[in-house]
Amino acid sequence: MKKAIVIGATSGIGKELAKMFSQNDYVVGIVGRRSELFPELQKEIPTEVFFKRIDVTKTSEAMNLLGELIKEMGGVDVIVISSGVGFINPDLNWEQEKETIDVNISGFTAMANVAFKHFCIQGSGQIVGISSIAAIRGGGDSPAYNASKAFVSNYLEGLRQKASKLKIPIVVTDIQPGLVNTVMAKGEGLFWVAPPEKAAKQIFRVIENKKRHAYITKRWRIIAWLLKIMPDWMYNKL
Numbered sequence: 001m002k003k004a005i006v007i008g009a010t011s012g013i014g015k016e017l018a019k020m021f022s023q024n025d026y027v028v029g030i031v032g033r034r035s036e037l038f039p040e041l042q043k044e045i046p047t048e049v050f051f052k053r054i055d056v057t058k059t060s061e062a063m064n065l066l067g068e069l070i071k072e073m074g075g076v077d078v079i080v081i082s083s084g085v086g087f088i089n090p091d092l093n094w095e096q097e098k099e100t101i102d103v104n105i106s107g108f109t110a111m112a113n114v115a116f117k118h119f120c121i122q123g124s125g126q127i128v129g130i131s132s133i134a135a136i137r138g139g140g141d142s143p144a145y146n147a148s149k150a151f152v153s154n155y156l157e158g159l160r161q162k163a164s165k166l167k168i169p170i171v172v173t174d175i176q177p178g179l180v181n182t183v184m185a186k187g188e189g190l191f192w193v194a195p196p197e198k199a200a201k202q203i204f205r206v207i208e209n210k211k212r213h214a215y216i217t218k219r220w221r222i223i224a225w226l227l228k229i230m231p232d233w234m235y236n237k238l
């Protein structure tokens with residue numbers, strides 16, 4: 001039986017993804033801070049499931065705990081890093097900027113570090129990072145969030161190049177969702193908001209097909225293209 005760990009699986013995209021893995025006969029490892037939600041999750045997951053309470057911002061402890069979880073599961077094939085926070089922060093409140101950096105950058109990197117080194121020793125594996133369409137351009141109302149997701153996508157590309165140079169078959173998958181209906185999707189005038197179940201289904205397919213990158217849902221590739229070609233004078237008016 002294949003095994004997957006989802007970091008940030010107590011709610012939202014990560015939770016639906018953990019369920020998808022389980023429905024497809026994976027043994028699943030679930031990570032998050034809200035351990036009070038574990039019993040409820042247990043009921044929704046039919047295959048064998050392992051839980052680990054980890055706060056990714058406590059990086060040293062988090063890295064040890066992820067290592068422990070991998071051992072408890074007897075190895076792992078796929079590690080998804082879905083943990084993340086996002087704030088609409090037009091006033092540049094420092095606490096929110098800092099929390100975004102701590103979770104989305106430091107926490108992400110710590111988890112990716114453990115995953116990559118584990119797969120190097122194991123000789124194969126797949127790392128999946130949940131980045132965002134926000135990675136493509138800076139965001140005036142959420143500068144730390146957009147920048148953190150640019151970091152995630154760029155870091156994943158670095159790991160992919162590293163694996164290739166080392167000639168170790170580690171698949172590195174960069175997922176860039178548009179809008180998904182979770183507590184994180186905030187603001188007015190939201191469009192093309194996908195149910196988390198639909199997003200998880202598409203992400204699971206991308207993982208199974210060992211792709212390097214995907215927009216979720218698929219039609220967000222149009223927005224991605226527009227963002228990439230839009231001149232600054234136009235982008236600054238959005």
Ligand SMILES: NC(=O)c1ccc[n+]([C@@H]2O[C@H](COP(=O)([O-])OP(=O)(O)OC[C@H]3O[C@@H](n4cnc5c(N)ncnc54)[C@H](OP(=O)(O)O)[C@@H]3O)[C@@H](O)[C@H]2O)c1
Binds near residue numbers: 012
């Ligand atoms: N929703 C969207 O529209 C959207 C769009 C693009 C990208 N994304 C990305 O998708 C990912 C999942 O977000 P979501 O929409 O599913 O939101 P969500 O429901 O709020 O899920 C966030 C997950 O991250 C975990 N998390 C947060 N801080 C953590 C910490 N310090 N340590 C460990 N886990 C932590 C949470 O678990 P605990 O609170 O239990 O720790 C939770 O399981 C994020 O990386 C987000 O940036 C979302």
